[in-house]
Amino acid sequence: MYAVIVNPLSGSGQALSLAKRVMQRIEQSGHKGRLLHCYALENLATQLKHAADAGVTNLVIVGGDGTAHQIINRLPHLDFNIGFVSAGSGNDLVRSLELGTCETEQIDIALFTPTQDMPLGRCNGSYFLTSVGLGFEGFVAHRVAGRRGGRRAAYHSAILGSLFGYHPHRAKFVNCKWKSDEQFLMCSVANSAFSGGGYKVAPNASLQNNELSLIRLAPMGTWSRLPMMFKVAKGAHVSAPEVQQVNLDTLEIRSETRIPAHIDGEPFFANRFRFSSANETIRVRCLGLR
Structure with missing residues (x-):
């Protein structure tokens, strides 16, 4: 049935x-x-x-x-x-x-x-199918939430309206193999490549494996941000020196302040994010996984 x-x-x-x-x-x-x-x-x-x-x-x-x-x-x-x-x-x-x-x-x-x-991925106990975005990506998701019309057009509008004045966040990133304490403009932990209505934020992420992909954009000058967003849209940003890309199974991100975020496009705030590849799957009817 x-x-x-x-x-x-x-x-x-x-x-x-x-x-x-x-x-x-x-x-x-x-x-x-x-x-x-x-x-x-x-x-x-x-x-x-x-x-x-x-x-x-x-x-x-x-x-x-x-x-x-x-x-x-x-x-x-x-x-x-x-x-x-x-x-x-x-x-x-x-x-x-x-x-x-x-x-x-x-x-x-x-x-x-x-x-x-x-x-599936997990963040703070919830499954996610595509990605969890923090910082600027999360802020844009909050601005887009509830708007009518195409998500990509709404993202373009929200990005242009807030990109130049957005302030980076500081957080601790803890993995079983490494840890760091640094500022970031935008961060995504992804199960699949796309976010924001077609932006290829995590081009190396794939539903064909059981790993998550961390994409982290370091703070950058005001006039470098818009060209970077054009690269993000096409998935051409990973080789840039401001970008870190790591495949991982687990990650914890901790901040002293609440960070705007989204999970599968659903906006929320948190100051601690616990990620893991869930080691669980769903059976999906499709011709293939990318």
Whole structure:
């Protein structure tokens, strides 16, 4: 049995009509399905448990990265076959999965394609699918949250509006093999390459392994920041002297002040971040992992 889970507010409200088309395809194929609305996060875990108890083994998530993040973290267990149909404003997860190029193909892949194991990351006890961004990246996510329209255009606007006056943060970075205490402008711990609606923040990150990729941008002069952001958008920044890239399994970041951050595009604040490759996977219906 299938359950189609949709945030009706995703994609400026277009996600609900898309979810109904997914339900039609399920019925055409002779399978049973139910449509679940995730308006209220406090009720989502209960809805998912009821669906599992009713025999649902296949989930189709219709929405963006934030919707996928909220659902994965409220599943009663990870033993589902999960498909994704993009209807959000960011859709960075979709860029890291081979899900087809048109709506009809994407729906059929989400429903019928054999699954592949996709690794998850953890931050402060929560799973993440794409990345966690700190500092300037987190600040931009806070500014973009709630805006309508394309996430990439909103990111461009937020970056240009705050890039030149943004102040670096100081934090301690602790790994089992090294530690450092330094300032940074922006930091990302990534499970996949894309963030911010298509920015290739962590070009060396891959869903094909069980490692996380740390990307850290050191403080830089005001007029160096905009050219760096253009490089980040294309994934051409890793070789720059201001950038550190490390693959790792665990990391702790500690700061005396709260740092703006996002997890799969969902904004939050914290002064301590504990990361690990979760050594857990979800079964995803896709043509391949990037």
